[in-house]
Amino acid sequence: MRTTESEKLYRRAVEVMVEGVGSASRGPATFGDYPQYMRRGEGARLYDVDGNEYIDWMLAFGALPLGHAHPKIVEVIGREIANGTHFATALEVEVEVAELLTKLLPHAEKVRFANTGTEAAMACIRLARGLTGRRKIVKFEGHYHGWYDAVLVNTNPQLPAALGHRFDPVRIADSSGLTVESWRDTVVVPWNDLEAFERAMDAHGRDAALVVTEGVMANMGVIPPKPGFLKKVQEIARAQGALFYLDETVTGFRVAAGGCAELYGLKPDIVSYGKALGQGFPVAAITGSKAVMEGFEWGKVLHYGTHNSGRLALYAAKTMLEEMLKDDKAGFRRLADLGQKMAGRIGKILAGNNRHPATVQSVTSMFQIFFTEKESIDSYRDFCSHVDRRKFRDFVRLLHRRGIFMSPSNTLHSLSCVAHTDRDIDLTADAIGDALEELR
Numbered sequence: 001m002r003t004t005e006s007e008k009l010y011r012r013a014v015e016v017m018v019e020g021v022g023s024a025s026r027g028p029a030t031f032g033d034y035p036q037y038m039r040r041g042e043g044a045r046l047y048d049v050d051g052n053e054y055i056d057w058m059l060a061f062g063a064l065p066l067g068h069a070h071p072k073i074v075e076v077i078g079r080e081i082a083n084g085t086h087f088a089t090a091l092e093v094e095v096e097v098a099e100l101l102t103k104l105l106p107h108a109e110k111v112r113f114a115n116t117g118t119e120a121a122m123a124c125i126r127l128a129r130g131l132t133g134r135r136k137i138v139k140f141e142g143h144y145h146g147w148y149d150a151v152l153v154n155t156n157p158q159l160p161a162a163l164g165h166r167f168d169p170v171r172i173a174d175s176s177g178l179t180v181e182s183w184r185d186t187v188v189v190p191w192n193d194l195e196a197f198e199r200a201m202d203a204h205g206r207d208a209a210l211v212v213t214e215g216v217m218a219n220m221g222v223i224p225p226k227p228g229f230l231k232k233v234q235e236i237a238r239a240q241g242a243l244f245y246l247d248e249t250v251t252g253f254r255v256a257a258g259g260c261a262e263l264y265g266l267k268p269d270i271v272s273y274g275k276a277l278g279q280g281f282p283v284a285a286i287t288g289s290k291a292v293m294e295g296f297e298w299g300k301v302l303h304y305g306t307h308n309s310g311r312l313a314l315y316a317a318k319t320m321l322e323e324m325l326k327d328d329k330a331g332f333r334r335l336a337d338l339g340q341k342m343a344g345r346i347g348k349i350l351a352g353n354n355r356h357p358a359t360v361q362s363v364t365s366m367f368q369i370f371f372t373e374k375e376s377i378d379s380y381r382d383f384c385s386h387v388d389r390r391k392f393r394d395f396v397r398l399l400h401r402r403g404i405f406m407s408p409s410n411t412l413h414s415l416s417c418v419a420h421t422d423r424d425i426d427l428t429a430d431a432i433g434d435a436l437e438e439l440r
């Protein structure tokens with residue numbers, strides 16, 4: 001595979017852009033010498049500047065349930081862009097999307113739109129503090145809620161010795177430039193560890209404004225919650241007067257129409273969405289009961305934004321929801337079927353490969369491969385101790401050469417879109433078999 005045009009672009013890019021890319025996870029830290037520069041997407045395919053074709057399983061980190069350039073999205077956005085890009089005024093389309101969301105999501109009585117998952121998380125945290133008058137927030141190890149200071153602790157894999165005792169995890173800030181004060185009120189707890197959570201809530205629960213969790217640990221690959229764990233977290237948070245905040249930035253409109261709240265029978269106080277909601281456009285949503293959401297009214301708890309409720313993003317969201325929900329949510333069933341088929345095929349290939357012990361974990365349309373001697377990876381601590389991330393990166397680079405696009409970062413995951421086909425699954429399975437043969 002020739003990637004000389006990408007290499008040339010990268011040489012230009014590093015002269016004028018930090019790491020040659022717009023976000024660290026797209027650059028050489030993840031992709032090796034230089035990343036492929038992508039030019040075009042269609043369905044489940046991506047094409048780079050050298051003309052190479054890839055089956056895309058990264059899908060803009062999950063932002064594309066309909067795949068690239070879906071004809072309906074192209075039609076609607078083409079029509080609407082001719083009517084203007086952004087007004088920063090009240091819009092008919094925002095009412096329509098909010099109505100769709102409140103009809104679909106049992107916990108959601110009111111909606112507020114933002115642009116990114118990070119912003120939505122910031123607003124949720126401020127809202128919970130405003131409503132409860134409490135300062136502390138409880139988050140889980142290995143969970144990422146965006147790059148906001150208060151939650152940018154214990155989001156990266158670390159050496160196991162650095163993690164501390166599970167009843168008192170060492171808090172590790174993941175960036176320079178964070179003041180200690182910015183995360184002083186953040187309590188960190190191991191996930192999927194009910195005893196540790198109960199202890200932490202005994203100690204801090206009465207001062208906690210919220211407990212925030214991902215529904216699936218999706219920023220350490222794919223780690224599903226243990227049966228009943230999230231319901232217990234919800235119950236204990238409520239009993240202490242803290243809001244139960246489910247961050248569905250990854251899982252919303254992805255693992256099921258109603259996200260993890262539907263999949264695991266939860267009724268969170270507040271939920272944020274992003275990624276899949278905008279079908280590639282930047283839009284996030286904050287949803288909750290009237291009582292909770294009205295905390296934002298008249299700026300009691302302030303949330304502003306020039307680009308909130310961007311009209312093109314909301315037309316994309318409306319179109320995505322209509323397409324995915326039609327025929328009794330057939331789009332979401334297709335996403336899950338394809339994801340499970342792909343994960344099942346990978347599982348069989350890995351089971352027949354003795355040279356590289358590995359396992360695949362999945363939740364409906366999300367899956368990730370772990371090179372590990374363990375049968376399953378159940379926690380952040382497992383991930384830090386038992387997963388060979390370097391081998392995964394080398395493996396994914398071999399897949400790239402075979403026209404399969406996944407993120408080389410083992411902390412991310414692969415995803416299906418409705419445009420994937422059984423043939424894509426066959427081609428991907430063949431490439432995975434070949435790559436495992438070549439892997440050292």
Ligand SMILES: Cc1ncc(COP(=O)(O)O)c(C=O)c1O
Pocket residue numbers: 061115116117118119121144145146147214218219247248249250274275
């Ligand atoms: C669970 C979760 N929350 C929040 C975010 C932040 O979203 P954004 O990148 O749109 O700011 C992410 C991004 O990966 C995420 O995975």
